Amino acid sequence: MQFHFAPWPERTWLISRTWDFVYVPIPKVACSSLKRWMLLLDGVCPANVPHVHRHMRIHYSAGAHYGPWARRRVATRKLFRFTFVRNPWDRLVSAFLNKFPQRKPPAIPVIDAVHRSRRGTRCSRSAEQRNITFREFVAWLDSIDLARAEEHWRPQSHFLGCDTYDFVGRFERLADDFHQLQQILQTDHPLPSFNATPRRGGITTAIADIPADQLNSAPAYRDFYDASLRDAVARLYREDIDRFGYTFDMQPPLQSSESGEDRHATSITNAS
Known part of the structure; x- marks a missing residue:
């Protein structure tokens, strides 16, 4: 594996020389906090790093400059390998709430694509100018190849490949x-809290049909779903759901005993 010219997702892996581990970050699964924790492990104050994601990509990613050393350590499995995963229904809502209300860069191509489709159906000028709804977002996802999607809504399984992991934590x-x-x-270095969005439940309005920039709070993920949306996301993210054992409401299974202090690999290879 040539890390200097590594393909995706290997080039996104973060390697700690000091602690001999590989962390596989997945967007919207506490990765902002875990990256800051890696800085703390190396004695760096995250507050002094203005662009943490860029800093980690330049100084820690396998695709940046960890050539022969990283290749040997990963190939011989001498680096402890871990990641964290999240309920796919919850993760998708988190990505929507994080990117769409303020029209952040990852959301712009999606909003533009939905607007183009509206023009095809002769929608009103006001409809063209407003933000999109969660229902429209899911419908757009159903029209594209998720393997090539923006990383915040790309399936989690695609970040992990068929490799085995020493530890797979759960966001829940x-x-x-x-x-x-x-x-x-x-x-004993603590995990910094960063980019956490408080959620409130019990909302009866059809949240999925409210434009993103009109959401006044962050509802619980369940409030975004009716039966059709729940089934659509289940179909889109079936590989994640099967691989990690999630259902819409059910808590995930307990961490495998194999991933404890004996450092044996926990297999989460593709269900297929």
């Missing part, structure tokens, strides 16, 4: 699973 049990990871790596 972030505090407990991160504590287990600390014990495995023998560190």
